[in-house]
Amino acid sequence: MAAEPPEPWRAVVDVSRAAATERAAHPDLVARLDAAGEPFRAAGTDVAGILDEVDRRAVIDVDAPLESSRPVVPQLKGAVRKAGAFVARHLAQQTSVLVSGLSAAIRQLDERVQRLEQDAHHSIIDSVPDVRPGVASVLADLEEQSGGTRRDVGSPTELATLPRGTAALVVGYRVIDVGPLSTRLDALDRMIAAAAPGGRVAVVSAAPDTWDDLVEPAVRDLGSPGPLHPGTWAHLLHARGGTDVQVHEGDGASVVAARW
Secondary structure, eight states, rough: OOOOOOOHHHHHHHHHHHHHHHHHHHHHHHHHHHHGGGGGGOOOSHHHHHHHHHHHHSSOOOOOOOOOOSSSSSHHHHHHHHHHHHHHHHHHHHHHHHHHHHHHHHHHHHHHHHHHHHHHHHHHHGOOOGGGGGGGGHHHHHHHHHTOEEEEHHHHHHHHHHOOEOOOOOOOTTTTTSSSSHHHHHHHHHHHEEEEEEEEEEEEEEEEHHHHHHHHHHHHHHHHTTOHHHHHHHHHHTTTTOOEEEEEEOSEEEEEEOOO
């Protein structure tokens, strides 16, 4: 009997991991490609996107408009603008330099913080225990009820390549137990986006009171503040539009599931 072909998403995960290895091996080429694509990237709502908008607005237009519905006012405005042109341009130039300098400093700090957070997150993710076996029966019941494709997501690569809107059941583990809160919420939002209409999202989290005994010191230190409580995940799922929110306690772990 011929072996079944791999699930397409798994093939994408494997290719993405291989690509990450190649990127790490050729940093100069990656930097050149990133620089070439920079003009075509839309401004985002994160710190980098906001700073891009600040830089765009740092150039101050000192030529005030002259339009007016009254006959003599444009000439008066023109005279005032001409008389104050030198001072206005001098102040605008200094202000633009100051804003640009502050923007550059904040951008460097933001990039440095993001690098540190990503490095710490990626360095410990493989050391985070997989607690799914402690709630295997609950997950099996959810999979049977869902009656469709189940996708288990436990790494940044799997999150980044997760197809949107196609899974009957999305199970998140590991990546939701460590890292900054913003990283965990981003993981949760990606999982929700991957669920098909009527599908479920299940968060499998280690029990907070067992965390210190469960993981190595490096994971405790770099993965701070550790797992969230089941009630917190239930609140987050409900706040994002989840219905039929269920909380299941297992052996050293919990499952919080909701339907979309």
